[in-house]
Every structure is written in structure tokens, then in C-alpha cells.
Amino acid sequence: MMKFDVVIIGGGLSGLTCGIRLAQEGKKCVIISSGQSALHFSSGSFDLLNSLPDGTRVTNPLESLSDLSLLNPTHPYVKMGKERFAALAEESKQLLEGVGIHTKGSYKKNHYRITPLAMVKSTWLTMMDFLSTDDPKTFNCKSFALFNFVGYLDFYPDYLSEKFERMGVKTQKFSIDLSSVERMRRNPSELRSTNIARLFDEEEARKNLIRILEEKAADYEVVLLPACLGLENANVISELSKAIGKPVYVVATFPPSVAGIRAQYLLKQKFMRLGGMYMLGDTVNRVDMKENSINKIFTVNHGDIPIVGDDYILCSGSFFSQGLVALPDKVIDPIFGLDIDYSPNRQDWYTANVYDKQRYLTFGVETNNDFLAIKDKKIVRNLHACGAILGGFDALKEGCGSGVSLLTALYVAEEILRK
């Protein structure tokens, strides 16, 4: 058998966050992850709370918590309470900082990020290199030089420049045509953000880029690039900015997200440096339970060698990562078969208009107020759940997915440490 203090199932934002927090306190942890996480689609920002369930816009997440508790008493934030919410939100930012993910923003005041389709949306924390604004109507500058790489199709300068102009910032589009990128275009489908990022992780390739930016952006205040730089080298943007002597920001692209992949990597590195074991590409396929506590679990890769822990944390995500699976007549978690908060009537799961609130997004595992999981209406004593697999919130409509992942992960880690 393999023996750990804490066995964490799920290796995305939530799993890594609680893994790091626990390992920092000397807990021997393993993370079992069935594949790479949703961080690969990160916008470069982390949302905490953008809207209440009734659609009211949120500007100060902390202040809106009382309203949230009236509208949805089962929301994970409401379960943890206002005080813990504030403390854990601050702690989340510190944890990211300690890992090397530098962000701007506060849980007391939302700011605004720019989506790949040029929407302006509120958010909590944004990575330093990303373009953001405190005022949703304009930016704090006069002109943008907006660049794209010829052949890179996951970025839409036309939408962006139109939007920026409407927000009162003079925006000029430029194309960068590099022979090194040209070579990659031989492949009709695979000129992706990560291919470009790898190229500019090399200092030599950046020299060329600097020359082009200097020359073309001479008359503009701020340089904007698609967020496809800095896969391994986190300092690429600040180095470019220093080299050309003016601010350089990136704007989110369609996936894969270079910044998200870097974040995943940094979190994983930190976890492993603290002595954590990360098992990628493995799936839990059998659980041994006794009297409402987990004895051991088995995985596809490790076969008959069980993985044993004092505590278990389930953070295998929502439908995307198959933490939750929708069958024709029910929603289940395929690992433990926990009690799930969902409507038994399939007609209630979704509405025809895809842009409307979809109820299935609020489905998830049921827990008590300390996020202990529930099976057959009884609390499982050593199994916590955190992150997107939890029920009671709508990450899309409420804009709270990353916040729930981070805060519940830290909450659960501290619960285990308090034992």
C-alpha cells in the first residue's frame, strides 16, 4: 500500500491549492489527477463574485455576501461565513503570490478584464501582465498599439480595436510576420498559443520581436500582445516592457491559455517541492469504505496496491473533468457515489436558450457546512469536497468559479490541519 496523511483526488486549482497548504504544514500528500485541468482555459483572471443569483451586479464581493446568504443559503461562501470568506480570499492571493503567480485586485472591489471577444467583464484577481481596468467604460491611457502574429487565429484584433476605440482609446492594429512563425504555419491546424510561446521563451527570438515593437509602436502609449508569451519564462512580458521602455500588456486568447498552463505548472512545482506526490493520468476506480469513513482507494494505474490516507479530499471538478457525470436520469460522482444536489426531473436541468441560466451548472455534491461529503444522508467522516464539484453555485452566471475553488480548498485544508 501507499500511505499518506492526505489523499487528494483532483489536480486542478482546488486540489493543488489544498495540497500546497497542507504540505506547507508538513502533511504528506498525494494528488491523483485523471488529466490536465481547467486551468488550461484560464482567462488570466480569477473571479470571486461578479453577480448575485438574481442577476444583480456585484462591485464589492465582501459587502454582497449578506445579500448572497439571503438569496442562496447553500452557496459555499455562505457556508464558510463572511469572516472566513474575507480571510481566505486574502490568503488565496498570498498563496498565488508565493507560488509566483502575481496578481492585482482585491476582494473588496472588483475590477475589469477583457475577454478574447472584446467583452469587458468584472473579476477579482488578474495576473499582472494582463490588460485590465478599474473603470469598465475606459482605460487609463490614450493609445494602444495592438499586435498579432500573422497566421495566429485564436486572437481577434478587429473586435478588440473596435471595442477599445469605443472606450475612447486610439487603437492601431499591427501584424507581426516572423519567419519562425511562418515555419509553424506549415501545419494547417496547430499554430496555437503554446507554439508561439515556446518560440519566444528563447531570448534570441525575442530580440527580433523587440525590434519590431520598438519600431511600430513608437507613437503609441501602450503595447498590447495576444496572451501567448511566457510559457516557461514568466518574465517575458516585463522584459519586453523594459526593453522598449513602455508598458506592455497581454490580452486573453482562445485556449489553450499560456498563462493558465504556467499557473498550473507553478502550482504543481510548488506542491512537489514541498514533498507532495503528483500522479497524473490516473483514475480512482474502487473505494473501500467502512462505517462512513474511507479506508482506502484503488486506481487504474496502481491496480491492487491501495492508496491510503487519514483524510481524503475530493476536488475532481465538475462535468468537464468528469468529477460529475450526467446519466440519462441522474447526476452522479463516479468515484464515491456521494449524495448529489440535483433535480430528479431532467426537464429542469437546462433551458433551451443556451445563454440563460442553466440549472445543471448548480448541481454538485452535498456537504455539511465544513464541506464534509455526505453519502446516503450520512456524513463521511474523513472525506471533504471542494472546488467545482460542490453544488449550490453557478460559476458562469455568478462569476465565482475560481473563488469557490481557491477558498473552499483553503477552508478544507485548514479544517484538516485543525484536527
Add this chain to the structure above:
Amino acid sequence: MDLINKSDNNFEQCIKCTVCTVYCPVLAVNPDFPGPKHGGPDQERLRLKMPSFYDEANKFCMNCKRCEVACPSNVRIGDIIQKARLKYSRHKPTVRDFFLSHTDLVGTISTPVAPIINSSLKLDSTKYLLEHVMQIDHRRLFPTYTHEKFVSWMKKQEEEQRRFKKQVCYFHGCYVNYNYPSLGKDLVKVMNLLGYGVQLLKKEKCCGVALISNGYFAQAKIQGRINLNSIRKAAQNNISTIATSSTCVLTMRDEYPHLLELDNKDIKEHIELATRFIYRLIEDDHFDLSELKFNQKKWKVAYHTPCHLEKLGWEYYSIELLKRIPNIELTILRPNCCGIAGTYGFKKENYDYSQKIGAPLFKEIEEGNFDYVVTDCETCKWQIEMSTSKKCLHPITLFAMALE
């Protein structure tokens, strides 16, 4: 858990999330490769409609399985591509492919005249011929052949090995047999110290990985059947089969059923990596390692996880074994592919890509100031020793060295 009906090659589980494209080592350096998503699930739809849609550029896939490890939807991307090659490719293997993939034949011919072969493989004229006639890159270093095959040495040990009450079968693989018997000898030494006698399988053939990647599927199937029968026979006597090569293990456990359609369900759990077998002895049978006399040498060691071991998810066991060596300073290298992928990196058309893929790994190794690099895969070893200044050992060898 199979909750929903899936097709054999579960391509319809792909949600087009592009995660696999991020981790494909080939795609990062070679734009001619369609990539795991496009060459795998995307093109599979077309191929099912019309086989002529098969794209021969899928030959650039190294079958490293990194896409499968990364995939959040458990799509068997690597298998989809390899199966498509098997079904639709019109490419016929060349003389070079024959030479590189028929390891048993080439090994058997080479070992009796090992000194001649070894020195002639180093000659510029041989390298020139290999490159121009065989399309094997002249910069590639060949592993040297041994004069005494591992199996010949083992035959001499039979009597002594039989004295142990507990027995284990050793699937040595081609490399240990024809090139590197010292690893096999290290394994015998370690297993003996742990109280196990080591025996050979009734009949062992090359696991077939090189045959599969060079298009000799029928031959691979014949050899697979022989191996499975031998392992089955051992299992009937309650003897497990262990191997030191992570790729041999992956091939026999996963590629046999997935690609060659050989049923191994009954004995899959009897095919073990040596380090995993030892882990069981220590953890479950409570073998007390303090009974062993470790020397107190101080080593700074880097562990490189081979792609196929990562796919198995078993690097844990090798790392745990290394951690039990006193005075070891162990660094786990970042998860980068070394680029050789067995016979792939020998081919002239792949050589440059192969070295480019490995470059980040080589850099990390050179910067680390390590005494040794350790890995479970023999071809990773060739690649690392050829491309860095470091010596690369198997964990069993290092463990044996710590017991000298």
C-alpha cells in the same frame, strides 16, 4: 468506470479542448505532424468515412502517450493514431526499418562477433554507409553489443538461483540480453539479497515495441503470443514476471490488448516493473531494508521519468526505491521527453527533431551538476548518454551499487 457506451477507440469522448496539443513533444518541434488531436480523434471521423483520408504524416507520432496522460477525458489518443497506422497506412517498412525493429535477429547475429560489430559501428565509413544506404543518422551512437548474452550467463546461474525458496521470472528484454547484461546481473544480485531466486521465462521474445512502431504488426503479434504464454505458465506456478524496462512492461500490459488485440486480462497483474515488485516486498511483506548493508557513498542523482513509465503511472515505485538509498540527494527532473522514442531517433528524417525534443531535458541535466542520471528506460539512457556528459543508470543498478 465505463458509464456510457463508448466505441472501441473512444474518439467520440474528445471534447476538442486542445490540452493534448500542449503536451505533444513532436508538435512542439515538427509542424509536419498533424498533432494528437488532429491526427487522432479529429481525423478518425474522416477515416471511418473513407480510409483514403489517412494522413501518412501520422508516422511522426512517437507513441510516447503524453497526450493520453494529459487528456482530461481519458481519450486513448496514442492508441487511435497507432491503430490508424496499422489499419490504413500504405507505407511499407524499409530495409532500415527491418534492421532496427528485428532486435532478436540482429542481436543474435551481432553478439558472437560483438568486438568487430562494436568497433565497426564507430567507424566513419560505417556511419557513412548507414546514413546513405540505410537512412540511419550518422550522428546517432549505437549501443555496443556484448560478447556473452545475458541468457548464457543466466544458464550458468540456474542451480544457484534454484536454491531460493521464493522465485521470480525476469523478462530481461533485448537490451539486457544483447547489449547490457550487467543490468540483468544487478537485478539478480538485488533480488537474491531480497530473498528471491531469479529465473528466465520458458521462452522470451522481444516485446515487439520496435516491430509495432515500424509497421510489423503480424510479427509483433506472434512474439506477443509467445511472451504471454510464457508469463501465463509462470503465473500458473504463482511466479510473477518482472522487467527492468518500462517500455517492455507497457507494451505487454497495454499495447498487447489495445493494439495487437492479444487478451492478457488473466495475467496483466503478473507483469511487473522490478521496482514495483520490490516496493511490494518492502511495504506489504515488510522486508526490512536495514538488514542490507548499504555503503555510505554520497550521490547526487537526477531521476528522469520515461514517457512510458509516466503512462503506467509507476515512476513512484522507482523514486521510492531510490529514496531508500542512504545519503542520496535526489532530484526529480521535469517531465520532458528525451526525444529518442526507441528506433524513432535513429532514423535520419527524425534525428534533428529527436534532439530538439530532448534539448530542455539535456539542459536541465547539464545544469544540475549530478553524479548520475537514473531512469528505467534503456533508450532514454542511450539518448541521455549520447546527448549529455552524464552517465545514465537504471535504479536497480544504482541500488546494487549502494550495496557493494
